[in-house]
Amino acid sequence: MTDTSTPPPPTENAGSAPSKGRVGDRVFLGLSRGAALTILVILAGVAIFLTAEGIPGITASPDEVKSGKTFLAFVLPLVFGTLWSATLALLIAVPLAVAVALFVTYYVPRRFGQTLGYVIDLLAAVPSVVFGLWGMRVLAGQLVGPYEWLEANLGFLPFFGGPASATGRTILTAAIVLAVMILPIVTAIAREVFRQTPVLLQEAALALGATRWEMIRTVVLPHGRSGMIGGAMLGLGRALGETMAVAMVLSASGVITFNLISSTNPSTIPANIALQFNEASGLTVNALIASGLVLFLITFAVNFGARAVVNRRKEFSGADA
Amino acid sequence: MSMRSVLRDSATAPVPTASAAGTSPRPAAIGIDVEDLDIYYGDVHAVRGVTLAIPAQSVTAVIGPSGCGKSTFLRSLNRMHEVARGARVEGTVRVDGRDLYAPGVDPVLVRREIGMVFQRPNPFPTMSIRDNVLAGVRLNGGRLKKDEAEAIVERSLRGANLWDEVKDRLNRPGAGLSGGQQQRLCIARAIAVEPQVLLMDEPCSALDPISTSAIEDLIGQLKDSYTIVIVTHNMQQAARVSDETAFFNLAGVGEPGQLVESGPTTKIFSNPDNPSTEAYITGRFG
Numbered sequence: 118m119t120d121t122s123t124p125p126p127p128t129e130n131a132g133s134a135p136s137k138g139r140v141g142d143r144v145f146l147g148l149s150r151g152a153a154l155t156i157l158v159i160l161a162g163v164a165i166f167l168t169a170e171g172i173p174g175i176t177a178s179p180d181e182v183k184s185g186k187t188f189l190a191f192v193l194p195l196v197f198g199t200l201w202s203a204t205l206a207l208l209i210a211v212p213l214a215v216a217v218a219l220f221v222t223y224y225v226p227r228r229f230g231q232t233l234g235y236v237i238d239l240l241a242a243v244p245s246v247v248f249g250l251w252g253m254r255v256l257a258g259q260l261v262g263p264y265e266w267l268e269a270n271l272g273f274l275p276f277f278g279g280p281a282s283a284t285g286r287t288i289l290t291a292a293i294v295l296a297v298m299i300l301p302i303v304t305a306i307a308r309e310v311f312r313q314t315p316v317l318l319q320e321a322a323l324a325l326g327a328t329r330w331e332m333i334r335t336v337v338l339p340h341g342r343s344g345m346i347g348g349a350m351l352g353l354g355r356a357l358g359e360t361m362a363v364a365m366v367l368s369a370s371g372v373i374t375f376n377l378i379s380s381t382n383p384s385t386i387p388a389n390i391a392l393q394f395n396e397a398s399g400l401t402v403n404a405l406i407a408s409g410l411v412l413f414l415i416t417f418a419v420n421f422g423a424r425a426v427v428n429r430r431k432e433f434s435g436a437d438a
Numbered sequence: 439m440s441m442r443s444v445l446r447d448s449a450t451a452p453v454p455t456a457s458a459a460g461t462s463p464r465p466a467a468i469g470i471d472v473e474d475l476d477i478y479y480g481d482v483h484a485v486r487g488v489t490l491a492i493p494a495q496s497v498t499a500v501i502g503p504s505g506c507g508k509s510t511f512l513r514s515l516n517r518m519h520e521v522a523r524g525a526r527v528e529g530t531v532r533v534d535g536r537d538l539y540a541p542g543v544d545p546v547l548v549r550r551e552i553g554m555v556f557q558r559p560n561p562f563p564t565m566s567i568r569d570n571v572l573a574g575v576r577l578n579g580g581r582l583k584k585d586e587a588e589a590i591v592e593r594s595l596r597g598a599n600l601w602d603e604v605k606d607r608l609n610r611p612g613a614g615l616s617g618g619q620q621q622r623l624c625i626a627r628a629i630a631v632e633p634q635v636l637l638m639d640e641p642c643s644a645l646d647p648i649s650t651s652a653i654e655d656l657i658g659q660l661k662d663s664y665t666i667v668i669v670t671h672n673m674q675q676a677a678r679v680s681d682e683t684a685f686f687n688l689a690g691v692g693e694p695g696q697l698v699e700s701g702p703t704t705k706i707f708s709n710p711d712n713p714s715t716e717a718y719i720t721g722r723f724g
Binding site: 326328336342 | 516518521546547548549550551553554556558560561562563564565573574577578624627628631
């Protein structure tokens, strides 16, 4: 791409000397183009690093790495654990976030709603190590009892098959901690899109005799749909990549199971990298980096998927209304 | 007692539908009877002491300069002004003899009986044309059989003079229509629930002259079935479409708006009692 060819000036400026405004335009164009390119370069750099360093780990034979397995056998439980814990976290966080956002936007006096919003935003400022400590020392212990109850009463479901963990440090505990961590960002985005629902449309629903909830159902939720999906995807991204909290909370043993409350849990890719990296050497390091590449690809796929969902019914989205 | 029965039980004849317009005239009862109405937003006294009888099955135009409280008055007729925080009224608004502001009357049910069309067309962008028409019906009555729904859609769209233009694309989004078509879609949505009264808040001010003319023709047809109150800034429009005219004005700077005079449109426009009405209508202010 050559920057020497400037686009022709669109208006009556043609022919006259470059004005101050045009210089400003050119500088701005250069800066924004540079910023956009920088992102692409960084992304490409990360991808190249992960691929170059990861391929030896993928092709390594089982006796050359610490796990003693082929790469596929090594990474599959991690992929499962990553997706499973993040999905659980989303299932907990998104309904809660939407409910909180609706409550704050439409059900409480403006002042109180704003204050509540700030408090939720504060949650985002808590470092993940703190959430990890809390999950490990407080939440896990509190959940031992409920898990035993679930095993006794709902044990026929595969999710609660037991035996219940004696420490409470299960994948469900980790998912709850993740849910708390992604709650602020999902709530903030949901709140923002709900607030932007055009008054005109809200009035249209109310004038037809909608109650407040019916108004929310007919206007606010459909209007905020793509925004909510976007917020959920941001939350999912964070949940997929969260390292410290999961590493601290989860007692992992590299299995694939849908059991939520037992003491044998799948680990996640980032937590596994954090826990194993210090003691790793040789091809084991490459295997860990390769698992990072897998996470990178998953995140990519999730984002494209979300975009596809958002675009699918674009003409009905009301984005241009 | 539900508002539906509150408003309907004095009407002996079945409510005529738009397709049967003009064939089954209802008894000429007073449509809306406003008595000594004061409207406040918090501490602000917006409208003062309005007493006005709005006849049934006719078009009543509300005119006046900006900020004189015409829209507020209109919205008080179906309690839509209560959407704003701190809004309250004193006085009574009777529809077929029943007070909308009596204790225990649910504003939600009032709005189901008194339809409203807004300044800017506001079809629900996430819904198809068909679902837009049915939106109010679904809020009111819940589930519909498919053929019932189709009948309501066709009747309402025909009533709004829109059927021929959209009958082949009922599943397309309403937002894809032109501004005038969108506004007629909003009218179809409002009449789909067969209200008794239709309130229109400057329904043509965002439309081009051809669309405006289409809406005005439509208003002329709708008045056979509905009591219509229309707020307009356009004096010619008021003269063209209305039977009765009410002129609102501010009592003074910083004072609430009030009704200056009302009467048959022909009289208000040719021989008003109040000099300020004449000044406004002839364009000397406002």
